[in-house]
Amino acid sequence: MSLRSRAENSCNAIARACFRASGPNADVISLRGVTLVYPNGTRALDGLNLEVAKGSFVFLVGGTGTGKSSLLRLLYREQRPTHGEVTVDNVRVDRIKRSRVPHLRRNVGVVFQDFKLLSDKTVWENVAFALQVTGAQTKDVIRQVPRVLDLVGLAHKTRMFPSELSGGEQQRVAIARALVNNPKILLCDEPTGNLDPANANEVMDLLHRINLKGTTVLVATHNALVVDRMRRRVIRLEDGTIVADEERGFYHLNGNGANAAGTPAPLRGSHGLGTNPLLLE
Ligand SMILES: Nc1ncnc2c1ncn2[C@@H]1O[C@H](COP(=O)(O)OP(=O)(O)OP(=O)(O)O)[C@@H](O)[C@H]1O
Ligand SMILES: [Mg+2]
Numbered sequence: 001m002s003l004r005s006r007a008e009n010s011c012n013a014i015a016r017a018c019f020r021a022s023g024p025n026a027d028v029i030s031l032r033g034v035t036l037v038y039p040n041g042t043r044a045l046d047g048l049n050l051e052v053a054k055g056s057f058v059f060l061v062g063g064t065g066t067g068k069s070s071l072l073r074l075l076y077r078e079q080r081p082t083h084g085e086v087t088v089d090n091v092r093v094d095r096i097k098r099s100r101v102p103h104l105r106r107n108v109g110v111v112f113q114d115f116k117l118l119s120d121k122t123v124w125e126n127v128a129f130a131l132q133v134t135g136a137q138t139k140d141v142i143r144q145v146p147r148v149l150d151l152v153g154l155a156h157k158t159r160m161f162p163s164e165l166s167g168g169e170q171q172r173v174a175i176a177r178a179l180v181n182n183p184k185i186l187l188c189d190e191p192t193g194n195l196d197p198a199n200a201n202e203v204m205d206l207l208h209r210i211n212l213k214g215t216t217v218l219v220a221t222h223n224a225l226v227v228d229r230m231r232r233r234v235i236r237l238e239d240g241t242i243v244a245d246e247e248r249g250f251y252h253l254n255g256n257g258a259n260a261a262g263t264p265a266p267l268r269g270s271h272g273l274g275t276n277p278l279l280l281e
Contacts, residue, residue, distance in 0.1 A: 026053060027053055028053070030085070057208070057230070069189050076105060115174045152175055188218065
């Protein structure tokens with residue numbers, strides 16, 4: 001790591017520490033000494049510590065099987081840690097009762113690589129369903145569903161079924177569904193994994209705009225080009241531990257991946273995403 005990036009990182013670490021100290025809500029996510037061992041004995045996460053400030057945008061990167069999805073699963077309580085503390089929005093999610101999980105998930109939207117839409121429901125119904133299961137009133141459904149469909153640019157496709165949409169459009173429906181409860185945190189596990197470069201860029205652009213509105217966004221990805229162009233906080237996992245954590249980081253340590261010279265790639269528009277083919281790990 002260059003002297004300059006070392007200095008940048010320590011300044012950022014100090015800034016983060018000061019920000020954390022500024023109030024109990026400054027970190028929206030906190031993991032302390034977290035280990036996750038699956039029932040078959042696989043140690044997916046090993047003594048992991050992580051703090052994520054409210055409103056930040058964070059990439060989780062690392063080779064296959066390094067623990068990215070497992071980490072996200074702890075945050076929406078799909079898994080409980082074997083050891084350690086997981087705090088999300090001031091709630092110890094490792095401790096809450098199963099009956100409180102739906103309440104947690106109103107605050108935490110999740111988006112997956114394979115969209116997970118209901119094929120027999122229209123775009124509108126897919127998004128509305130996520131609200132209805134929380135017991136929302138019809139007037140709220142009628143107000144919120146168009147709001148999020150408009151946000152993701154699909155207001156004109158509300159009556160279509162998932163099979164009538166492109167992959168990028170299906171992912172945007174999934175993002176609308178994740179946002180309809182106004183979550184504070186959006187977790188995305190390989191959101192561009194099934195998309196071509198143009199659609200991947202559109203989805204990342206959308207996540208960026210959602211973050212600008214104040215939602216904390218965590219994205220697990222293998223998409224090196226997007227990471228290198230967005231220049232956000234990059235956390236690299238290896239064997240279930242964090243081996244690098246850089247503000248304005250690159251996909252590869254010291255920027256020697258897609259951008260070996262260490263020079264930021266040219267930015268396009270406000271979101272900094274280009275149209276080149278994506279480099280996959
Ligand atoms: N349900 C499970 N039961 C047992 N082991 C699991 C389970 N899910 C994941 N693992 C193991 O835990 C480790 C971490 O897996 P995880 O899915 O978190 O990795 P990942 O970084 O998301 O990988 P990828 O980039 O391929 O999605 C791997 O060794 C994996 O085989
Ligand atoms: Mg994964």
